Amino acid sequence: MKSNNQTQPGFARRWLLYAGMLLLVVIMVLPFAWMLSTSLKAQEYILQTPPELIPNPVTLESYTGLAERIDLGRTFFNSMFVAVVGTIGQIIVAAMAAFAFARMQWRGRNTVFLLYLVTMMIPSVVLVIPQFILVRSLGWINSYMALIVPPLFSAFGTFLLRQSFLGLPKDFEEAAFVDGANYFTIFWRIILPLSQPALATLAVFSFMGLWNAYLWPLFVARRDVVMTLPVALATLQASPRALTEWNMVMAGAVVTVLPILLIYMLAQRWFVSGIISGGIKG
């Protein structure tokens, strides 16, 4: 009797849990719903009290207004281009290095890997100024190079993939060597296909980092031709005395957040495993 009572949640407890679930969903989703709702209202309706969650009438005028204010197609393309190319690049660079660290024996390996670990501990603010100066002297300011190249080399990706590569059995390579394969074939045909979950995890993290980046693009890509969505979005807030057109700002927020939310829904598994494996590294 007693043990039954403990394994099966009681009636009251169950309802309490469902109430908690509902409350949690409301707290987490309401701000997004409010963003969407505001973006679908005309300017004169967003200032009404009491605020209404369901827009009446629904209008897309804030989206057309937004498209007049910023080059929406261009900024969207910039964000997507930087995130996609940067993600592919990060994966290639990290996977190759991780292969050298996890699947090859060489003198000095642990020392070099320690260097990678140390760079992960430096706060990004220490890097921002000298990286800016470096990128400026390379003539990369206001170019895609500045947005894509420096982030390629974070040691985090190498670290993440090395963990996964280490877990694969040694026999694969030995059999492949006997069959006359070289290191590249082993890397490309054996290690990478067997590490798809880890690669997917890194892909989700790289994409999210590049898509959401603000501080770095703010200083290296101010001009419209290479400006990304977060930077363009932040410029929409009105100058001191003018009234911010919140419906337009919220339309910009919808456009910025929607792709990453969709990717999250599709790639949830990798996202979750990424955070958890990232958590183990401590």
Added chain:
Amino acid sequence: MPGLKGWQKWKWIIFFLAPSLIGLLVFIVYPIISSFWLAFQEWNLLTPPEFVGLANFQELLNDQDFWRALGYTLNFIVLYVPAVFILGLFLALFLNQKLRGMVAVRTATFLPVVASWVVVSLIWKWIFNPSYGLVNYGLEVIGIDGPAWLFEPQTAMIGMVITSIWKDVGYIALLYIGGLQSISETFYEAARIDGANRWRQLRHITLPLLTPTMFFVAITLLINYFQIFDQVWLMPMRDSAADRQLEVIVTEVVKNAFSYNRMGYASAMSWVLFVLIFIITFVQLRLQNRWVYYEVE
């Protein structure tokens, strides 16, 4: 390992390692070194850098703005870190229950984690709008006259702490869930046989075995929040008292570097921040054996 020896093998090692290693040296190691060098220079990007020894650090000691920024940073940490540390734990225990619909609730909880700080800042700026925002409307309904939120430093800080908790609590909970799921079910079975109730199981199994995760969470939170930037840069209303006064260390660094073109001084400040983070992480590492419980293998 069979296969190549000597130079033949090194050629392959260089092939695989070179892109990453060269990039790391150029874009991370060299900047770290040059940042250190910069900390002892006076440089406005236009005229050549001039060596000034420790002058930047001396100036920092007397810089009221820096001390105020440090104060606000600590203030932020004191308000935010314990709150999200505990709320994240409760949330993880809650989300880890096996109940129908929990997957959807988890998905919703992690939405803010995925959204960028720019988007989150702007949404909450609108929610905290004193005249038309949801927060003050809610307060009005229960008969409270809401404050001006993002216009005044202290209320702006509270608003930003609330926003930060909303944004990060899912991430912290996910870290805890990882820890919870690594606890073996056999501990709970044994406890149940001994007649331990839910509370005793939490107190004597879950919490002790979760301390390594808690330790990681505490370290991560402090490292990240000493570097708080995005929300402080974006949320206070422009030209309000909050915008003029509420600076944290990183916004102070960014202002010195990119508004006043004081590259050397800003670098010195960023190194002071690094040393602060380093000391705090080191102290945490030293204190860990007082409370972190590792399973004996």
